Amino acid sequence: MDKNGKISPAVIRRLPKYYRYLGELIKLGITKTSSRELSEMTGFSASQIRQDLNNFGGFGQQGFGYEVEHLRVEIAKILGLDKKYKLIIIGAGNIGQAIANYTGFYEADYEIVGLFDKNPKMIGLSIRNSEIRDIDELEGFLNKEHVDIAVICTPKNVSQQIAEKVVSCGIKAIWNFAPKDLNMPEGVYVENVHLNESLFSLTYYYNNLNNKE
């Protein structure tokens, strides 16, 4: 935590991992754990794990460790996984469809309430009981329905323009799959999934595995 009480992004990135591993412990019927055990599972140091958790308050018991179920619930609360979120997906191409069909979000209550595309061949088709709407209906839809998160899966040449439109309709959170950075006003959070950058990093390390360390 810095001087303003703001928690560093590095900490926030680790929370979902803690959450996931705690879920695995629950599946195994394990009720009690420790920073040492979590360290072995996650690869993060025990000290770092304790530091991370203590940013949000003491969830453990000295001399004992952490109660798995309780810690998981607390991390869920920190991340906001105890609430419901309504998503729309803009762009029903490869990635958009994959996200629409993705079942891995069941941990929290993420509901896809709208799918939009500009391709007339796509409009009217349904994915998981959700009909693909004309992109021209986007603004009207947003003015009528509450939406928490917009998932941008459009080609990169229109992503900025689409993002501006949803933001003008009050959207504050964007999950961006278009391979381009978005220029957004203060108060809008953008989480990027840049698959090409990820693949390029992998390529670098693949080529440099041998002269590693």
Place this chain on the structure above:
Amino acid sequence: MDKNGKISPAVIRRLPKYYRYLGELIKLGITKTSSRELSEMTGFSASQIRQDLNNFGGFGQQGFGYEVEHLRVEIAKILGLDKKYKLIIIGAGNIGQAIANYTGFYEADYEIVGLFDKNPKMIGLSIRNSEIRDIDELEGFLNKEHVDIAVICTPKNVSQQIAEKVVSCGIKAIWNFAPKDLNMPEGVYVENVHLNESLFSLTYYYNNLNNKE
């Protein structure tokens, strides 16, 4: 760069962004740039950009700046984008199909040479001229064909086992989309795309936008 001459992952993560922005400059017909200009585009500080680039040698000219085309070519070389890579995709579900259809990798020469699934309904179908093969043929395929990168798009309950199999066949680079960490021997590089972790981070920031800073 640390004392062992190893370049920090943070630097490597920034290289694809430089590469992308330099590409945009080329499209605009701009031939010359500076760390200040790149800073404005990328949001990284000019000082950081110069530091990053100087990990790999001096690509600029004092008093002048950087020649756009040349710098881009050099970054491509560092990342290995001047070479060819053969990929296989394991798991032809939502994500697997999206990756197979993804056209955003054209920057470098990534070729998908195989698609594998265990669902009999999928086997035999084709995606982009690539036939989906039975997962049982995976080992035989790898023993016959050279493959650089395995893309794991299977459910998480089999990802570890599949990863071990491809590694036993000599694969050194894994692009992992299954929402679970892989336990791999030294000398294998895994690049994770954990969509649920990305969404959870977004959720956190969405909930904490107001008490920001």
Place this chain on the structure above:
DNA sequence: TAGATTGTTAATCGATTAACAATC
């Protein structure tokens, strides 16, 4: 030459690790 901008060293900042008192 004067102005600009790199390459590179030094200073700062922040994140991670180590250490240990508190306490169960």
Place this chain on the structure above:
DNA sequence: TAGATTGTTAATCGATTAACAATC
């Protein structure tokens, strides 16, 4: 009580930023 493990402070490490000499 003795052993274990947290919570938390201090030390270390590494990454970012600042500064400036080199030089085009």
